[in-house]
Amino acid sequence: MADLSVSAASPTGQSQTGKIALRWSLYTLLCLFALFYLLPLFVMLTTSLKSLDEIRTGDLISLPREVTFDAWRTAWSGACTGIQCEGVRPYFWNSVLIAIPGVAISTLLGAMNGYVVAQWRFRGANIIFSLMLFGCFIPFQVVLLPMARVLGMMGIAGTIPGLIFVHVIYGLGFTTLFFRNYYVSIPADLTKAAKVDGAGFFRIFWSIFLPLSLPIIVVTVIWQFTQIWNDFLFGVSFSQAGTQPVTVALNNIVNSTTGVKEYNVDMAAAIIAALPTLFVYVVAGKYFVRGLTAGSVKG
């Protein structure tokens, strides 16, 4: 940690009061930013706990006069997403079925690709890597139509495996990037020594690189999980009745253009849909930074 603040014997001669003032302003600044980041979540939470009348007549930021959990109940199992009024619960499971395999496969592939590009330099490896990296930049709208055609030809259109397939393909750029950056900082001598000992490609990966990879695996898993769980475009285009993910359900609840807008239900549904990713970030955030620190971001 760059411990620059603890320089009590600093030759620049900062006075004690000066340092305390600096400290206070530091904390104030951090607090102001914290408020900035928390404001929308606060609004969403309080709105989801208010009744519709209170929302209509009240203030944006005011705390609920009367806390009701009706909106939450409705959002989970009663909101109308079409003819069925079953809330987001049925779709939640679809998202899980899509996200977990998607994350696992793309992480594994990214690890192997990163390993190859970082440690097994062959002619053109860097060019191949750059070409793969460019895949991070393609806007998804561009690929919707041709992908629909391809999925149809492969016979997996509208299925969960179809969605997993799409997410894996378009996650490869990022997962490869994360692992490659991480493995590049592992000294090549390690690999050389293992080769001299007679270990092969997969052996070296399994016994040397994989054990070292926990931090970057966490980073990759968090990133991929967020991307896949929060995706709407692929979800709406490549699913059919019965395989729609939770983002499609959320959209149906929040964006119905006719009828009474139940803002409290909308907000509750949005928070429910966001809970897994929020959970991952809050719980694993510490490992996230640790993972990034452990050399993943450096070239």
Add this chain to the structure above:
Amino acid sequence: MTKWLEENTPKLVLAPSFIAILVFVYGFIAWTAWVSMTRSRLLPKYEIEGFIQYDRLFASPRWDTAFGNLFIFGTLFIVIAMILGLVLAILLDQNIRTEGAIRTIYLYPMALSMIVTGTAWKWILNPGLGLQAMVRGWGFEDFTFDWLVDPDMAIYTIVLAAIWQSSGFVMALFLAGLRSVDEEIIKAAQVDGIPTWRVYTAIIIPSMAPIFLSAFIVLSHLAIKSFDLVIALTGGGPGYATDLPATYMYAMAFSRGDIGQAASSAMIMMLVVFAIVVPYLYSELRSKDG
């Protein structure tokens, strides 16, 4: 045979992913380029008709707005998010007691989907229901914050919401980078009497060049994907003042059954991305190679 296998295992392992990217990224870009030269409407057609779609594109005032917005939004978003992320990382690096909690607070917006972000900010920025109304309610009658409904200022609300969502992530990247700078160099500098801020500007920040690359890639990716955010926050309005090439493309393809137009706008968008990202990638990876 086994020797050949052994020698080429790395390439074989990489091959499936590489081929997949070739087909599903570059192949599809080529498909889009093809369609952008046809008269496709509702569904794709494949008879080449020349550059009519591009002529139509450049004659459209809405495209001019969308294209201009891409640069305004893209530049502001990437630059401000980087600066903010860096500043926050430096602040957090100062041995803060509640670092874990504050870091989580800065980071969590990234977990939310763009629909959620857009919906929440739409409320907050609404002059009649949100911040402006609240502050006026506190007695400041002249306070105005109606960017959302002002055609000239609306694009900046998108910048604001996007920065809110992503700067925490950039901060995490930079924080990690700050912490991996060699302790010895910093101690040596302190012993030499160099002031704190100088240590940052002259030693630490320059050594984090690779992190700037990662941050740039992540932010550019998000800028291009900000389609969901625009739709949720402003719907492209007021009028079409906050249209971006991504939303233009989507509208053409899916609401207007004008896939040829959608394809041409997508190609221009890819060209811009290409022109910016490729030189940057080239310079960064070049230097790393040596």
Add this chain to the structure above:
Amino acid sequence: MKSYALSIACGVALGTSGAAFAEPQAEVLHYWTSGGEAKSVAVLQEEFAANGGTWTDMPVAGGGGDAAMTALRARVLSGNAPTAVQLKGPAIQEWYEEGVLADISAVAEANNWEAVLPASIAGHMKCEGSWCAAPVNVHRVDWIWANANVLEANGIEMPTSWEAFNAAADKLQAAGIIPLAHGGQAWQDATVFEAVALGILGAEGFHKAFVELDKDTLTSDAMVATFDQMRKMRGYVDPNFSGRDWNLATAMVMNGEAAFQIMGDWAKGEFMAAGKAPGEDFLCASTPGDGFLYNVDSFAMFEVGGADKQAGQALLAELVVGKNFQKVFNLNKGSIPARTDVPLDEFDSCAVLSAADMAASSDNGSLLPSYAHGMALRGAQAGAITDVVTAHFNSDMSSADAVQMLADAVANSM
């Protein structure tokens, strides 16, 4: 997950029964997702089930159908089209031209659709002479709604000309009431625009401009006058109108903050849901001008394989145009039946007025398709016009410039 299990069960049943008798199945893509609409469509599902059919729901909300169209395109391209899709207007014929719609003339003829549907509406349901879609309802777009008490308190009558509207609006503004409640989304701007245009251009002018896309009409003085009136309307809305949802604007009329709203008859649903009575709490009238702008929702049947799905289409089509569904659905939704022979005694006064107007305008040739709601033009042209309308409304563009931009945009969209 229920529907998934159900379709598996059906699949198994079909497989084992040898499909000697096809069990009707339909996967229906639609964007009726809010509480009120969902109830309305549930009626159809119940009837379908009562007749032995299995309904698999595929709802995709948002943007007046944009997201649903995205899903549809992807499904068609992947060779996996839904059985029935909520489509309307020229989009139906556009899809027909791609060769992906099914022919339901057999059902139409067996149930005598030709006789019970108005001619212009029947026209929308046909693809080169054969029937390809089933109409659900008729929405009227050119309504003006008002808060009865506000009007009474200020001594104003429902305006029958745009001059009268302007005079009333000025009076209301002086009294501190917002004359026109409006939501600044492109389709709402377009709705107000076409109501104004109908009044100023007249029925024939409207047809020339927005169905035939006649350049002279698009650049005529009457069109300039239309944009002038739009500029005036801009002055009658409150500063926070941008991005507002239409039902929030209706709420403004309901609570007396605003006096008028120009919106289709789904606004009536809002009033009724809040317990307001037509004629007492709120007033409905056609916007100044002669004519009736309609918006017809319908289900288009796509080319699908399998006897069960085709049976599903036939059954669905038959039920949709059936008297019972037409009555119940429209009672819930605020529109009027597409079928002309449904008794209207259970419908409210505004609906009855609407039906009478529809019959009258059908007779004298002023029953016109709404451009703003995708009935008159294909997506590309309608979108181009809306771009100009919304740009004009949200800036201080002059009417002359707007008219020129309109002509250019239409030419560019062909």
